[in-house]
Amino acid sequence: MAKKALVIGSGFGGISLALRLQSLGFDSMILERLDGPGGRAYVHKAQGFTFDMGPTVLTVPHFIEELFSLERNQPKLNEPDFPEAILGEEKRIRSGISGGPNTSRYVDIKPILPFYRIYFDDGTFFDYDGDPISTREQIKKLAPEDLEGYERFHNAAKAIFERGFLELGYTYFGDIPSMLKVVPDLLKLDAVKPLFSFIKKYFKSDKMRQVFSFEPLLVGGNPLRVPAIYAMIHFVEKTWGIHFAMGGTGHLVNALLKKYQELGGQIRYQADVRKINVIRDAGKKRATGISLATGEQIDADLVVSNADYTTTYLKLIEPEYRRWNRDSLVKLRKQSMSLFVLYFGFKADNLKLELKHHNIILGPRYEELLTDIFDRKILAKDFSQYLHIPTLTDPSLAPVGHHAAYTLIPVPHNGSGLEWSRIGTGFASTILEFLETRGFIPELSKRIVYQKFITPDYFETELASYLGNGFGVEPILRQSAFFRPHNRSEDISNLYLVGQGTQPGGGTPSVMMSAKMTARVIAEDFKLE
Numbered sequence: 001m002a003k004k005a006l007v008i009g010s011g012f013g014g015i016s017l018a019l020r021l022q023s024l025g026f027d028s029m030i031l032e033r034l035d036g037p038g039g040r041a042y043v044h045k046a047q048g049f050t051f052d053m054g055p056t057v058l059t060v061p062h063f064i065e066e067l068f069s070l071e072r073n074q075p076k077l078n079e080p081d082f083p084e085a086i087l088g089e090e091k092r093i094r095s096g097i098s099g100g101p102n103t104s105r106y107v108d109i110k111p112i113l114p115f116y117r118i119y120f121d122d123g124t125f126f127d128y129d130g131d132p133i134s135t136r137e138q139i140k141k142l143a144p145e146d147l148e149g150y151e152r153f154h155n156a157a158k159a160i161f162e163r164g165f166l167e168l169g170y171t172y173f174g175d176i177p178s179m180l181k182v183v184p185d186l187l188k189l190d191a192v193k194p195l196f197s198f199i200k201k202y203f204k205s206d207k208m209r210q211v212f213s214f215e216p217l218l219v220g221g222n223p224l225r226v227p228a229i230y231a232m233i234h235f236v237e238k239t240w241g242i243h244f245a246m247g248g249t250g251h252l253v254n255a256l257l258k259k260y261q262e263l264g265g266q267i268r269y270q271a272d273v274r275k276i277n278v279i280r281d282a283g284k285k286r287a288t289g290i291s292l293a294t295g296e297q298i299d300a301d302l303v304v305s306n307a308d309y310t311t312t313y314l315k316l317i318e319p320e321y322r323r324w325n326r327d328s329l330v331k332l333r334k335q336s337m338s339l340f341v342l343y344f345g346f347k348a349d350n351l352k353l354e355l356k357h358h359n360i361i362l363g364p365r366y367e368e369l370l371t372d373i374f375d376r377k378i379l380a381k382d383f384s385q386y387l388h389i390p391t392l393t394d395p396s397l398a399p400v401g402h403h404a405a406y407t408l409i410p411v412p413h414n415g416s417g418l419e420w421s422r423i424g425t426g427f428a429s430t431i432l433e434f435l436e437t438r439g440f441i442p443e444l445s446k447r448i449v450y451q452k453f454i455t456p457d458y459f460e461t462e463l464a465s466y467l468g469n470g471f472g473v474e475p476i477l478r479q480s481a482f483f484r485p486h487n488r489s490e491d492i493s494n495l496y497l498v499g500q501g502t503q504p505g506g507g508t509p510s511v512m513m514s515a516k517m518t519a520r521v522i523a524e525d526f527k528l529e
């Protein structure tokens with residue numbers, strides 16, 4: 001008889017892992033506390049608008065293709081992670097093709113060009129599309145003194161991408177020797193120094209320093225201290241492009257769930273797990289199932305938590321079973337920043353937008369603003385934002401004649417003491433006013449027909465994330481690789497973790513990698529082929 005597995009949480013990490021468990025021959029069930037799937041990728045629908053609440057920038061489409069190609073008892077854990085065939089994808093992206101054959105049976109994925117339009121505070125902008133020729137032209141226009149530096153940066157980032165992502169991307173650092181093996185190479189590549197210091201070696205202008213360092217913010221990293229290994233994001237995007245799931249990211253979540261259910265998996269909503277049940281068995285601690293808020297208990301051969309790492313240990317497992325993850329050590333971990341996200345719908349009649357699908361609108365300060373968010377934990381008067389207008393690609397996400405948009409602003413996590421219930425509405429008005437008065441969306445106040453925002457409180461209460469973190473524990477050197485929370489619990493056998501708080505880190509491609517890593521250690525522990 002098939003062994004039973006429970007997955008707590010239906011984020012991208014939870015669904016990807018559950019799919020892999022089905023392919024490994026387990027009978028699995030996802031337990032999700034919300035009334036719908038996706039976690040951070042939950043969908044909000046109102047007045048004919050469809051808003052993806054979280055991830056919108058899809059990278060590495062072959063990770064998605066691999067999930068759609070899984071079959072029962074065909075786990076694909078030993079095949080090459082990056083087959084030769086997918087390393088020449090650039091041409092396909094530029095001709096508007098993305099998504100593999102298995103993906104396209106479930107969801108239509110399209111490449112987006114440019115990847116981002118990056119606006120500076122003086123009104124100039126940089127269209128980043130990963131193409132070296134157009135990138136050079138953009139640099140020439142804004143900061144010709146950085147042309148030579150770009151060539152050097154390109155080569156350094158490529159070397160980090162090849163070693164750090166293609167060769168080591170899927171390495172699970174479960175012990176210190178596995179990590180020591182790679183340290184000399186990472187030191188040689190300068191990949192452990194803070195990203196912003198690394199970038200400063202290559203670029204002189206503030207604008208280019210910002211363009212080539214902002215990306216880790218999309219996965220919870222502070223460019224001033226995230227290790228330079230994150231320079232590989234530049235190359236990941238360049239190599240495999242940026243993509244959008246037609247119908248929205250939520251459509252991709254539903255498509256993955258459909259695949260999961262076709263493989264026999266089950267999902268239950270409004271299933272709030274309150275406890276991971278553990279017993280002592282022959283001197284060892286072993287997970288035996290979970291207890292729901294209703295009191296119902298469900299037994300299983302293994303349990304995987306896709307819930308926030310810190311919440312998993314502090315709230316779901318009794319302290320007597322935790323030594324490596326005892327309260328004092330878990331609380332020592334630095335949490336990533338949080339987000340204020342404003343979802344809005346507006347009339348599009350006689351409106352010519354200069355904006356693109358993905359826009360980064362940088363404020364007047366960069367390093368100081370990052371320090372306000374991550375260290376001083378204050379809400380500054382100025383802000384930088386990521387503005388997403390998916391209806392420029394897929395008009396079906398809004399009623400006819402309207403656009404759906406969201407704008408995301410990094411803010412401190414709830415260790416700040418900011419009272420969002422008091423200041424949230426005012427902050428939303430400031431942002432909308434900014435978008436109108438700076439000319440990004442003319443007459444926005446007259447055009448707007450719908451708005452809703454979320455604050456760090458949403459992350460803390462709805463998504464059960466410690467201190468309302470946006471992206472789990474912060475990706476800093478001392479919380480990377482072996483030092484990042486482990487996907488196989490050190491404290492309790494048959495208990496595993498998956499998702500952004502674990503190895504390798506945050507962002508949808510990383511949590512899909514995390515699912516494969518966790519599936520590999522489960523296959524090893526359960527002695528599966």
Ligand SMILES: Cc1cc2nc3c(=O)[nH]c(=O)nc-3n(C[C@H](O)[C@H](O)[C@H](O)COP(=O)(O)OP(=O)(O)OC[C@H]3O[C@@H](n4cnc5c(N)ncnc54)[C@H](O)[C@@H]3O)c2cc1C
Binds near residue numbers: 010
């Ligand atoms: C606004 C926003 C924009 C982003 N944009 C991008 C982007 O463009 N590109 C990108 O790659 N990444 C992006 N990210 C990051 C990316 O979304 C996340 O890293 C990723 O989706 C996290 O997935 P996960 O599986 O780790 O967990 P989550 O999505 O956090 O899922 C965890 C799930 O566990 C459930 N849960 C928690 N506790 C319990 C419990 N006790 N019982 C039952 N269920 C429980 C939660 O309800 C939730 O559904 C963005 C994140 C945010 C917030």
